[in-house]
Amino acid sequence: EVQLVESGGGLVQPGRSLRLSCRTSGFNFGDYSMSWVRQAPGKGLEWVGFIRSKTFGGTTDYAASVKGRYTISRDDSKSIVYLQMNSLKTDDTALYYCSRGGNESPLDCWGQGTLVTVSS
Amino acid sequence: EIVMTQSPATLSVSPGERVTLSCRASQSVSTSLAWYQQKLGQAPRLLIYGASTRATGIPARFSGSGSGTEFTLTISSLESEDFAVYYCQQYNSRTFGGGTKVEIK
Numbered sequence: 267e268v269q270l271v272e273s274g275g276g277l278v279q280p281g282r283s284l285r286l287s288c289r290t291s292g293f294n295f296g297d298y299s300m301s302w303v304r305q306a307p308g309k310g311l312e313w314v315g316f317i318r319s320k321t322f323g324g325t326t327d328y329a330a331s332v333k334g335r336y337t338i339s340r341d342d343s344k345s346i347v348y349l350q351m352n353s354l355k356t357d358d359t360a361l362y363y364c365s366r367g368g369n370e371s372p373l374d375c376w377g378q379g380t381l382v383t384v385s386s
Numbered sequence: 387e388i389v390m391t392q393s394p395a396t397l398s399v400s401p402g403e404r405v406t407l408s409c410r411a412s413q414s415v416s417t418s419l420a421w422y423q424q425k426l427g428q429a430p431r432l433l434i435y436g437a438s439t440r441a442t443g444i445p446a447r448f449s450g451s452g453s454g455t456e457f458t459l460t461i462s463s464l465e466s467e468d469f470a471v472y473y474c475q476q477y478n479s480r481t482f483g484g485g486t487k488v489e490i491k
Contacts (some may be wrong), residue, residue: 281421284471300437303430303482308473310473311422311430311475311481313481313482316480329480368477368480372435372475372477373420373430373432374432374435375432376429377429378428
């Protein structure tokens with residue numbers, strides 16, 4: 267069974283940093299691109315960014331709203347994808363989902379999300 | 387940036403009715419279009435990809451059609467478990483539509 271479990275969310279002050287993790291199991295992690303999607307309270311889905319598999323260079327792409335502040339990385343030996351969030355703003359408050367896919371492919375599996383609240 | 391526009395924003399329907407949701411792209415996306423269902427308090431779930439292919443385990447009452455800039459998700463006979471928010475996504479540029487909420491009439 268494919269599982270994705272996010273962690274690392276919490277309350278953080280504006281301007282500070284936070285790192286989210288997504289631990290996966292049940293599939294060959296190294297073969298897949300991985301994405302992060304967020305959802306502000308009461309709002310729709312917003313794609314945040316993704317990282318390609320090593321086969322496709324392990325490169326990343328980000329939404330304009332987070333480019334330069336967020337960094338996605340992966341550890342294929344542990345089947346984990348990370349989201350490093352710097353210079354956080356109140357507008358970054360959201361439930362952050364990890365999902366499988368994203369390199370010109372749909373997001374076919376999702377975690378349950380981890381809540382990030384940016385507030386002073 | 388490709389903009390995805392969904393309509394209507396909210397749809398009030400009764401169980402058993404046929405439901406049609408629309409998604410429009412600001413420029414052609416061929417068939418690189420996915421539909422997701424999100425129930426209250428749950429993560430999204432992939433329903434349709436490639437504009438018309440049902441994902442694993444998705445009931446046959448869900449169908450997708452379209453190509454280019456106009457897409458449709460149809461639920462042939464709405465069941466109580468189908469009340470949710472539905473999102474389209476163009477998965478090359480990865481942008482989502484704003485969603486359509488299907489609520490009980």
